[in-house]
Amino acid sequence: MLYIETLIAAPLPDVWRLTRDPSQHARWDVRFSRIERYGLDGRFRYATRVLPGLTVSGVGFTTGERHWLNGCATSALRFECTHPLSLIRSGAGYWRYVPTDNGIRFLTGYDYVPGWGRLGPVADRVFRPLFGWATAWSFDRLRLWLERGIPPERSRNQALAEAATRLAVAALGIAVGYPITLLVLLLPPLPATPAARRCRRRFRAAPDATVRSARS
Numbered sequence: 295m296l297y298i299e300t301l302i303a304a305p306l307p308d309v310w311r312l313t314r315d316p317s318q319h320a321r322w323d324v325r326f327s328r329i330e331r332y333g334l335d336g337r338f339r340y341a342t343r344v345l346p347g348l349t350v351s352g353v354g355f356t357t358g359e360r361h362w363l364n365g366c367a368t369s370a371l372r373f374e375c376t377h378p379l380s381l382i383r384s385g386a387g388y389w390r391y392v393p394t395d396n397g398i399r400f401l402t403g404y405d406y407v408p409g410w411g412r413l414g415p416v417a418d419r420v421f422r423p424l425f426g427w428a429t430a431w432s433f434d435r436l437r438l439w440l441e442r443g444i445p446p447e448r449s450r451n452q453a454l455a456e457a458a459t460r461l462a463v464a465a466l467g468i469a470v471g472y473p474i475t476l477l478v479l480l481l482p483p484l485p486a487t488p489a490a491r492r493c494r495r496r497f498r499a500a501p502d503a504t505v506r507s508a509r510s
Contacts, residue, residue, distance in 0.1 A: 296426045299401035299494040300433040304440035306365060306391060309398045312436060313389055314369065322436045322446040324428050340373070350377045357386075365393040375409070381421055383409040400436075402429065403497070430490035437492075444486060453487050 302309055312318045316329035316338055323329075327343040336356030341349045352375030361367045367390070374384040387404025408414030438444045444452075460478050467475025483489040 295403050295405040296422070296429065297401070297403045297495060297497045298426065298429045298433055299399065299497075300430075300437050300492070301394070301397050302400050302437045302440050303397035306367075306393055306398055308440055309391060309400055309436075310367070312440065313400070322439060323432045324435070324450075325425070325432065336371075344379065348379075350375065350380045352377065352380065352382070365391075367391045373406075378409075380409050381414065381417060382406045383414075400433065401494075402433075426495060427490045430493035430495060431488050434490065434492045435488040438486060438488060442486065449486070449488050453483075456484060456487050 312322065316331050320326045320329040320340075325342060326340050327349065328341040329338055331338045338354050338356075339351060340354060341351040343349050352373055354371055354373030357370045357372055359367070359369045368388055370386070370388045372384070372386045373382075375382055383406070385404060385406025387402060390399075390401050390403075392399035392401070408418040410417055435446055435449050438449050439446055460481075463478045464476050467478075482491075
């Protein structure tokens, strides 16, 4: 199962709104180009643009939500895609929201059955880590939106500009005989640039002391 976690210094209602509203979710989650709700039973359609002019779409539905007196909440879902080019055939996962003294511990866990027939499990060895990276990068993008007010579109553009600058500096260094400038590729991203490395990628149990009391 893929697991990603971040800590967001923002009120729970704001985190809930930007993750549970399909139109807002699609803005910060790089895995999707469009998400839209249909029906009244928690169903939604999602689409991912894999190439210009080529979109892979699927469907999902919320299987349940639970809210605790201490402010924690969980939303579970299932999803499936019949498009022949989709590596993900079907799967399930959850969002979890845990209030702490430092903000909302927002995390997800999900797993899926690969498509592509016999080739699927082989290709998934490459793509599964990429899906995990994309989820973590998106979580940090969401955090920057909520904590710093940086819209997802702007943080995406900044990430592209920063990557292009790093590559240009590294290429220039090689051209003039200073390969040490390759180190620029290893420098941490700027604070306002999304980075998957800022998210936890392994499950950990939350100490009871970090969860705010329902009475506070």
